Amino acid sequence: xxxxxxxxxxxxxxxxxxxxxxxxxxxxxxxxxxxxxxxxxxxxxxxxxxxxxxxxxxxxxxxxxxxxxxxxxxxxxxxxxxxxxxxxxxxxxxxxxxxxxxxxxxxxxxxxxxxxxxxxxxxxxxxxxxxxxxxxxxxxxxxxxxxxxxxxxxxxxxxxxxxxxxxxxxxxxxxxxxxxxxxxxxxxxxxxxxxxxxxxxxxxxxxxxxxxxxxxxxxxxxxxxxxxxxxxxxxxxxxxxxxxxxxxxxxxxxxxxxxxxxxxxxx
Amino acid sequence: xxxxxxxxxxxxxxxxxxxxxxxxxxxxxxxxxxxxxxxxxxxxxxxxxxxxxxxxxxxxxxxxxxxxxxxxxxxxxxxxxxxxxxxxxxxxxxxxxxxxxxxxxxxxxxxxxxxxxxxxxxxxxxxxxxxxxxxxxxxxxxxxxxxxxxxxxxxxxxxxxxxxxxxxxxxxxxxxxxxxxxxxxxxxxxxxxxxxxxxxxxxxxxxxxxxxxxxxxxxxxxxxxxxxxxxxxxxxxxxxxxxxxxxxxxxxxxxxxxxxxxxxxxxxxxxxxxxxxxxxxxxxxxxxxxxxxxxxxxxxxxxxxxxxxxxxxxxxxxxxxxxxxxxxxxxxxxxxxxxxxxx
Numbered sequence: 320x321x322x323x324x325x326x327x328x329x330x331x332x333x334x335x336x337x338x339x340x341x342x343x344x345x346x347x348x349x350x351x352x353x354x355x356x357x358x359x360x361x362x363x364x365x366x367x368x369x370x371x372x373x374x375x376x377x378x379x380x381x382x383x384x385x386x387x388x389x390x391x392x393x394x395x396x397x398x399x400x401x402x403x404x405x406x407x408x409x410x411x412x413x414x415x416x417x418x419x420x421x422x423x424x425x426x427x428x429x430x431x432x433x434x435x436x437x438x439x440x441x442x443x444x445x446x447x448x449x450x451x452x453x454x455x456x457x458x459x460x461x462x463x464x465x466x467x468x469x470x471x472x473x474x475x476x477x478x479x480x481x482x483x484x485x486x487x488x489x490x491x492x493x494x495x496x497x498x499x500x501x502x503x504x505x506x507x508x509x510x511x512x513x514x515x516x517x518x519x520x521x522x523x524x525x526x527x528x529x530x531x532x533x534x535x536x537x538x539x540x541x542x543x544x545x546x547x548x549x550x551x552x553x554x555x556x557x558x559x560x561x562x563x564x565x566x567x568x569x570x571x572x573x574x575x576x577x578x579x580x581x582x583x584x585x586x
Numbered sequence: 587x588x589x590x591x592x593x594x595x596x597x598x599x600x601x602x603x604x605x606x607x608x609x610x611x612x613x614x615x616x617x618x619x620x621x622x623x624x625x626x627x628x629x630x631x632x633x634x635x636x637x638x639x640x641x642x643x644x645x646x647x648x649x650x651x652x653x654x655x656x657x658x659x660x661x662x663x664x665x666x667x668x669x670x671x672x673x674x675x676x677x678x679x680x681x682x683x684x685x686x687x688x689x690x691x692x693x694x695x696x697x698x699x700x701x702x703x704x705x706x707x708x709x710x711x712x713x714x715x716x717x718x719x720x721x722x723x724x725x726x727x728x729x730x731x732x733x734x735x736x737x738x739x740x741x742x743x744x745x746x747x748x749x750x751x752x753x754x755x756x757x758x759x760x761x762x763x764x765x766x767x768x769x770x771x772x773x774x775x776x777x778x779x780x781x782x783x784x785x786x787x788x789x790x791x792x793x794x795x796x797x798x799x800x801x802x803x804x805x806x807x808x809x810x811x812x813x814x815x816x817x818x819x820x821x822x823x824x825x826x827x828x829x830x831x832x833x834x835x836x837x838x839x840x841x842x843x844x845x846x847x848x849x850x851x852x853x854x855x856x857x858x859x860x861x862x863x864x865x866x867x868x869x870x871x872x873x874x875x876x877x878x879x880x881x882x883x884x885x886x887x888x889x890x891x892x893x894x895x896x897x898x899x900x901x902x903x904x905x906x907x908x909x910x911x912x913x914x915x916x917x918x919x920x921x922x923x924x925x926x927x928x929x
Binding site: 322325326328329330332333336337340341414415417418419420421426578579581582583 | 688705709
């Protein structure tokens with residue numbers, strides 16, 4: 320256990336050291352990522368104002384809470400992109416990891432945990448500016464905030480396992496981006512990223528309960544705006560655990576077959 | 587003695603898509619994709635004893651790197667057997683990966699943006715090396731290669747030679763028992779090449795590690811390897827002592843004749859390849875060398891005389907030039923002893 324902690328800590332520290340080399344790049348990237356939720360926020364706040372102060376129980380202040388929380392959830396959720404997968408497999412960059420007595424899954428997970436530290440440091444001032452501009456409302460219960468913080472991490476780990484499993488398709492497909500795009504589009508609709516799930520049609524809400532996307536995104540935000548009961552919260556954590564296990568299972572089943580396909584080109 | 591590396595009839599075949607140029611062919615390939623097979627490694631067989639430093643020679647595309655990748659567990663063989671330190675590399679067992687290292691001269695293993703020290707520490711955590719041992723090994727390796735003062739610089743700010751030294755250190759921190767070196771000196775200046783050669787020799791001497799080395803620089807091979815394996819078109823052409831290779835394939839000998847009068851015409855003895863103030867160099871067929879030498883000593887007042895084999899580059903070139911692909915299934919070299927050769 321101690322050596323695993325040492326490994327994750329060292330990998331995370333290495334990621335922090337790497338990210339520090341690109342301070343301006345990280346800042347600009349994060350600022351760029353704020354544009355999307357701010358657009359949603361402005362649109363929904365305007366609609367709420369036109370409809371007598373709220374839409375489906377969301378006031379402008381609650382929308383502000385939701386979309387400022389959105390920026391944190393989005394940053395926490397970031398995992399390996401399809402481009403990174405293409406790079407490591409087509410260019411043979413994976414070879415470095417394969418020569419070491421450690422599954423690259425751990426390597427990547429440790430790295431991304433380290434990245435979150437830097438992202439968090441940059442996110443705090445951005446969130447403060449957004450809060451001053453949009454005046455969020457905080458009316459959730461203390462336990463909901465605690466669960467929100469825990470769910471941030473569990474959602475990341477779950478989404479990480481799923482996208483890692485998806486990334487294995489790169490071993491078989493020349494251009495796995497289309498595959499990823501399909502996943503990301505479904506995620507946009509069924510996760511609460513575009514619109515809070517409670518504002519979506521009934522059938523979308525029902526379907527989202529049996530898909531993984533909401534548990535990586537909307538679940539935490541619904542906790543933040545105080546819209547979940549303890550039972551719904553437990554169901555959410557159980558769903559995250561289920562999809563995390565599915566991701567791990569797919570990785571375990573496909574990994575050996577994937578390595579047989581690996582051609583270590585260029586490396 | 588059990589060989590450290592045991593390879594029998596190892597093969598790697600790739601299916602490569604192919605089609606004619608043009609739109610019609612592109613459209614047709616959507617429906618039916620044509621592929622052809624490339625035999626990157628075509629049934630190689632060899633053994634390497636523990637502690638040996640072996641040169642793995644061949645032109646570009648001969649199958650050297652593919653063999654190394656199979657033996658280090660990066661590539662899954664199409665068929666055949668490869669055993670390294672008693673492990674099957676393709677199973678990629680942790681105990682196996684802890685005992686090997688592969689250094690590729692054209693590939694970065696270190697993290698580019700941060701000092702090598704940070705990557706070394708990550709390697710420590712990955713291999714679960716005890717901190718005291720790790721620091722001792724790291725500092726020893728840094729000193730041996732003379733790069734201790736560079737380890738705190740981001741890797742991207744190091745020169746090619748400095749980077750390669752750091753790469754080698756990173757690969758050896760866990761003191762592997764088998765070291766695969768793929769063109770470790772490529773692109774380096776003569777001084778850096780020499781330093782790395784000396785280092786590999788010293789590492790082998792200190793740890794008794796087995797080293798399989800590919801290089802286009804024959805100086806590397808001559809300095810480090812008594813045993814060489816020559817591969818071409820995915821097949822072993824020669825497996826034996828370097829001296830046996832030279833003996834077998836050197837088509838000619840070079841005779842240096844030291845004379846007072848170097849204006850003499852010696853073309854009757856052999857091909858004159860150089861004429862200096864006190865020396866004439868002749869090239870003669872290997873079989874004729876004893877007779878020509880005796881004749882020169884008899885006919886002329888010779889101050890000194892040397893008979894040398896041609897440079898190893900020339901010998902290797904001749905091995906490749908004289909090779910022809912064997913029909914499928916024909917036997918290959920049968921081990922290092924005696925330098926078995928198939929052409």
